[in-house]
Amino acid sequence: EDSERGEHEHFLAKEIAEQPRAISQALRGRIEERFATVHLGGLNMDVREARAYRRVTVLGCGSAWFAGELGAQMIEDLARMPARAESASEFRYRNPVVEPDTLYVAVSQSGETADTLAAVQELQRKGGRVIGVVNVVGSTIARQVDGGIYLHAGPERSVASTKSFTSTLVAFALLAVHLGRMRDLSPADGRRVLDALAALPSQVQDVLDTERETGTVAAVAAELATRESVLYIGRRHGWAVAREGAQKLKEVSYVHAEAYAAAELKHGPLALVGPELPTVAVVPDDDLFDKNASTLAEIRARRGPIVAVGHRDVPNAGRTLVVPRSEPELDPVLLSVPLQLLAYHAAVALGRDVDRPRNLAKSVTVE
Ligand code: AGP
Numbered sequence: 001e002d003s004e005r006g007e008h009e010h011f012l013a014k015e016i017a018e019q020p021r022a023i024s025q026a027l028r029g030r031i032e033e034r035f036a037t038v039h040l041g042g043l044n045m046d047v048r049e050a051r052a053y054r055r056v057t058v059l060g061c062g063s064a065w066f067a068g069e070l071g072a073q074m075i076e077d078l079a080r081m082p083a084r085a086e087s088a089s090e091f092r093y094r095n096p097v098v099e100p101d102t103l104y105v106a107v108s109q110s111g112e113t114a115d116t117l118a119a120v121q122e123l124q125r126k127g128g129r130v131i132g133v134v135n136v137v138g139s140t141i142a143r144q145v146d147g148g149i150y151l152h153a154g155p156e157r158s159v160a161s162t163k164s165f166t167s168t169l170v171a172f173a174l175l176a177v178h179l180g181r182m183r184d185l186s187p188a189d190g191r192r193v194l195d196a197l198a199a200l201p202s203q204v205q206d207v208l209d210t211e212r213e214t215g216t217v218a219a220v221a222a223e224l225a226t227r228e229s230v231l232y233i234g235r236r237h238g239w240a241v242a243r244e245g246a247q248k249l250k251e252v253s254y255v256h257a258e259a260y261a262a263a264e265l266k267h268g269p270l271a272l273v274g275p276e277l278p279t280v281a282v283v284p285d286d287d288l289f290d291k292n293a294s295t296l297a298e299i300r301a302r303r304g305p306i307v308a309v310g311h312r313d314v315p316n317a318g319r320t321l322v323v324p325r326s327e328p329e330l331d332p333v334l335l336s337v338p339l340q341l342l343a344y345h346a347a348v349a350l351g352r353d354v355d356r357p358r359n360l361a362k363s364v365t366v367e
Contacts, residue, residue: 004157010354012158012252012347016340017208020201022153022163023333026170027197036190038178043131044147050182053103056083059091059119060107061364063161063247064168068107069240071133071172074329078193079179089115091122098126105175106132106148109156109164110363111139118367120144133171135164149175158355159362160252162340165244166204166333173197173330196327200334203324207337217321217338220307221345225253227278231269231304232259232339234282235292241282241309241332245339251357253346262295270298278305280339283320284331285311309338 008014030039056075058068068085075083088106092115104123108116111134120130120141132141132148135156142148153167173193181190211217224230230249234242239261246257260269262281273279279299283292296306296316308317311325321338325331347354 010158010344010348012160012162012344012354015156015158015163016337016344018154019163019166019337020205020208022151022167023170023204024201025152025154026167027174028152030174031194031198033194035181036177036187036194037181038174038194040149040174040178042148042150043178045131047182050179052101053081054101055099056081056103056105058083058085058105058107059088059116060085061088061113061115063165063244064107064109064113064116066240066244066247067165067168067172068105069243070169070237070332071105071107071175073237073240074172074176075179077329078176078185078189079183080185081179081183088113088119092118096122096126098123098128100127102128104128104130106130106141106145107134107168108132108139108141109135109151109161109168111136111141112363112365113141114365114367117141117144133168133175135167157362159357159360160248160343162248166336169330169333170197170200176329193327193329196330200326200330203326203334204337207323207334211338211341216319217341218345220319220321221342222349224249224278224280224307224342225255225346225349227255227276229256229258229277231272231277231279232257232282233262233265233279233295234259235262235288237328237332238262238282238284238288238292238335241335241339242280244336245280245282245342248340248343249346251360252343252354253350253352254357255346255350262292265295265298270302273299273302273304275303275305278307280342281306281308281314281317282335283308283310283314283317284328284335285325286328286331309335
């Protein structure tokens with residue numbers, strides 16, 4: 001094990017650091033620059049079939065579900081197909097209406113998650129076509145689905161998913177451009193996203209290098225580790241990033257964290273806000289920046305400490321963890337990295353069993 005971790009003390013740190021390479025591997029051989037299209041051989045889907053789908057439903061559990069939320073948003077934005085994500089563990093207990101013109105996408109790092117597998121089997125029993133976004137080659141879900149996209153992220157040993165989360169976002173961006181280019185996405189818009197994908201590995205490396213040089217996230221983590229609870233907020237893409245960030249903190253540091261859509265705060269959780277409850281706010285520099293800033297003003301007015309993750313200093317935040325800008329569809333990849341580091345450093349500061357958090361298994365193969 002020691003030799004596999006290399007220079008890193010934990011697999012979690014190693015896997016966070018491996019993200020530039022994992023993203024490159026997810027992209028390798030899949031971008032056709034000349035036509036701004038994407039080659040996804042494992043899908044086995046021709047133009048006629050792709051155009052026949054009217055909707056997309058994405059299923060996964062935990063971080064795979066949160067990545068699926070972002071994937072669904074990318075498909076809706078780029079392929080202009082109504083798309084939604086759902087927890088596979090809930091889906092399997094419903095009696096879902098399975099439609100032939102819906103494309104189903106099952107997301108799983110391990111390819112062994114029992115709830116996701118059960119959802120896939122139920123869909124197939126009802127005639128649905130399910131494709132997979134899976135990391136482990138030859139896993140049960142990879143064999144069960146009707147084609148799919150492998151992440152090629154390499155083995156993920158730490159219980160908390162990191163490189164598989166960001167690689168899943170990359171796989172969804174490829175799928176969204178692929179579907180979009182067979183529908184109404186222009187070559188220029190396709191190229192915009194594909195160029196941004198190609199730039200991601202070095203941008204993620206920049207985030208990692210900055211932290212290595214400054215230790216800023218580690219310092220913030222040491223402070224958050226002393227708190228009982230942390231609120232994570234964001235809007236649109238930022239909300240899914242916040243959900244994943246809260247999940248990371250909970251599972252590896254055992255500090256309670258709750259993610260809310262920022263606009264939902266005043267519908268209930270604002271009652272909790274005060275000097276004892278820090279907020280981690282995901283605030284990309286997008287069309288919602290001012291709305292997010294005004295939410296932060298409300299938190300500040302109640303003396304709630306705020307750490308923001310964004311592209312430039314965010315008003316009312318005590319500190320902003322700044323990441324490079326990508327295209328809006330791909331900003332979540334970069335915004336997620338400081339939140340992974342935050343959870344990691346909080347867990348280390350608290351002396352947790354970082355790679356094997358209590359009560360959790362890497363893949364949940366039982367109901
Ligand atoms: C992620 O940090 C978690 N350990 C967990 O939510 C995980 O993503 C979930 O159990 C799904 O696993 P899978 O991707 O292997 O299906």
